[in-house]
Amino acid sequence: MNAPNQSGWRPAMGSAETLDSPTASGDRALMLEEPLIFELGRAGTCGVDIDEAELGTSDALAPFLRKAAPALPGLSEPETVRHYTRLSRQNYAIDLGPFPLGSCTMKHNPRLNEKVARLPGFADVHPLAPQQAVRGALETIAQLADWLMALTGMAAVAMSPKAGAHGELCGVLCIKAALQARGDDRRIMLVPESAHGTNPATAAFAGFAIENIPATPEGRVDFAALTARLGPDIAGVMITNPNTCGLFERDMKAIADAVHAAGGYVYCDGANFNAIVGKVRPGDLGIDAMHINLHKTFSTPHGGGGPGSGPVVLSAALAPFAPLPFVTRDTDGAARLIEEEHALEDHPSSFGRMAAFHGQMGMFTRALTYILSHGADGLRQVAEDAVLNANYVLRSLEDVLDAPFAASGPCMHEALFSDAGLAEGFSTLDIAKGLIDEGFHPMTVYFPLVVHGAMLVEPTETESKAGLDRFIASLRSLAERARAGDESLKSAPHFAPRRRLDETLAARKPVLGWRD
Ligand SMILES: Cc1ncc(COP(=O)(O)O)c(C=O)c1O
Known part of the structure; x- marks a missing residue:
């Protein structure tokens, strides 16, 4: 467990497991940790100056008067702007890198x-x-x-x-x-x-x-x-x-x-x-x-x-x-x-x-802009390129990842793999988490249900061959590690702001609100 830093919140990235010499702030280079806005705020601070109100209250409204001040986080305007900007930097987006989620078609937005x-x-x-x-x-x-x-x-x-x-x-x-x-x-x-x-x-x-x-x-x-x-x-x-x-x-x-x-x-x-x-x-x-x-x-x-x-x-x-x-x-x-x-x-x-x-x-x-800028021929090529890219992924990886329907012929827009052939105790989840360390958003996992440990990769037509080759190289290396039983993969991601979460607890007992 990490010690709270000077401002009182716990840095995940400064954990002793991932850093030889944790920083004083809990941040790591320009990857900034970000607490909840309520943890950042200070009582009595406000981003704007509000005059004391001198409004009379009608009897009809009296029962609705606040008994206590609202529990709002107290931050200045720049602190608020930075908070949300830092959070936005922790987001992975199609404008940052490939988003190979099968069935989701995450393609470039022109x-x-x-x-x-x-x-x-x-x-x-x-x-x-x-x-x-x-x-x-x-x-x-x-x-x-x-x-x-x-x-x-x-x-x-x-x-x-x-x-x-x-x-x-x-x-x-x-x-x-x-x-x-x-x-x-x-x-x-x-x-x-x-x-x-x-x-x-x-x-x-x-x-x-x-x-x-x-x-x-x-x-x-x-x-x-x-x-x-x-x-x-x-x-x-x-x-x-x-x-x-x-x-x-x-x-x-x-x-x-x-x-x-x-x-x-x-x-x-x-x-x-x-x-x-x-x-x-x-x-x-x-x-x-x-x-x-x-x-x-x-x-x-x-x-x-x-x-x-x-x-x-x-x-x-x-x-x-x-x-x-x-x-x-x-x-x-x-x-x-x-x-x-x-x-x-x-x-x-x-x-x-x-x-x-x-x-x-x-x-x-x-x-309509997309349709008119492609025309009917261009749209046909969209489909052809999406299918070509998916088949490129399928054929490039079928020697290291089980592809259950590869024998059925070419796939359409997404390539489906299973966890068959991974070493005992290794799962689809380990590969997905490993992809995060490699800098990629994971593919769709455990769907469709008809395939055990499914990994569904949809590259879309907007990824270049060079981009696909980088993704394939990462996935290949992870598949090889999972087949060889490389234990370090089981605790991936190692370099993300958060390590592996307890997904069962998160699903069964989600904490959706902040409590003081
Ligand atoms: C095959 C399929 N059907 C239906 C949906 C639902 O679409 P939406 O998310 O727009 O509601 C999805 C979404 O991923 C899908 O992949």
């Missing part, structure tokens, strides 16, 4: 997108502005919608969902509304083992019961098991394609035909659309609804939990049930926002609203 999104006509637009005042913004939404429909070969698109999982809910609610409209009380949603975890959660949230469909030994949906389960109680199927094993579901069209023949609908989780954009149109595969994570395929930033954007493309069968509001084009081509049910004759059956307003304007402008 600066051109940012420039366009900051144009005042876009940045200052207000969702309650009258339509005549925001024609350009509506045209932008309509153009993005046109592109999404063209790229997917689908009849309609709901732009308002705010993220992938929100889009899933939108698609599944469309399916529910379509079933209700024909008086069909189907309650079961089939979800293959290789689907993303949000799929069964979404279906359950929408009121469906979930049944699992197993994966084949080669990592794809078991077509025979799926078709055997189809029947009058099956509302539909939710399939992630490309799936979470990084493989394309080759039977997708046959699955869709079988589900339709049995009266169900097909939801496709399109979070991995970046692997097939410009190459395959999901509409041609018989899909009824699919969300697109703009923050993945179309390079808008992953905003620390928001603001995301998850438009949902819909087949002609589900289009009438799309949520309000939505943008449509009048006969003269002008974009118009439809805010109320029955405003359009051919759209009498919307299931309702997913959100108060039309969607995430900042993400729409960034995504």
Whole structure:
């Protein structure tokens, strides 16, 4: 345990295990330790001068008067600015290095997108502005919608969902509304083992019961098991394609035909659309609804939990049930926002609203900028390069890391490895923690669940070959150490601000607030 330093807080980096001569401050060169803001603050200090208030209090408000001063940290303005700046420096970000999280598609966010999104006509637009005042913004939404429909070969698109999982809910609610409209009380949603975890959660949230469909030994949906389960109680199927094993579901069209023949609908989780954009149109595969994570395929930033954007493309069968509001084009081509049910004759059956307003304007402008700056050919190359990079990682490491589906052929946009072949007592977690010491954000670990000790690496198309070679060299060295039983790997990370955390305790007994 480290001794508290002069200012009273405990330096993690100055631990005797990692430093021969700990510094007096607890900092290490320009890597600054940072306590909680409450530990930094001093009672009686304030960043601004506030005059004593001389307000009378009405009797009605008297019960609400504070009995004690609020427990705010007392810091000057520069101390506050430094606190948050130091914290931001401890963050790892896509602008610092590769972020090989499989299933997350952490790719470079082009600066051109940012420039366009900051144009005042876009940045200052207000969702309650009258339509005549925001024609350009509506045209932008309509153009993005046109592109999404063209790229997917689908009849309609709901732009308002705010993220992938929100889009899933939108698609599944469309399916529910379509079933209700024909008086069909189907309650079961089939979800293959290789689907993303949000799929069964979404279906359950929408009121469906979930049944699992197993994966084949080669990592794809078991077509025979799926078709055997189809029947009058099956509302539909939710399939992630490309799936979470990084493989394309080759039977997708046959699955869709079988589900339709049995009266169900097909939801496709399109979070991995970046692997097939410009190459395959999901509409041609018989899909009824699919969300697109703009923050993945179309390079808008992953905003620390928001603001995301998850438009949902819909087949002609589900289009009438799309949520309000939505943008449509009048006969003269002008974009118009439809805010109320029955405003359009051919759209009498919307299931309702997913959100108060039309969607995430900042993400729409960034995504459309990305699409227009690439064009259809450029987008196809995005998919090809993403797949090429993933296969480069797969083939470069399969001699030191078990690649369970390598024999199934090339992977799509992500390379999947397992912990098979590591020395007794060594795990995927050791490799992930070792990557932190190597200066890389770890890959996705222990997902997908169908593979033991899974390591899912998604390099994306925005990493250069030189960058990939550095990453591969680090991962190779860690795999070799784990195979050889190098005990030092078990206590990695050694050089990060924090050592290995007790993840079970953190998950079971999280301490989310500061207590004096
Ligand atoms: C395959 C897949 N589906 C759905 C989601 C959920 O998307 P979001 O995080 O935007 O809600 C993700 C997110 O990682 C995903 O990878």
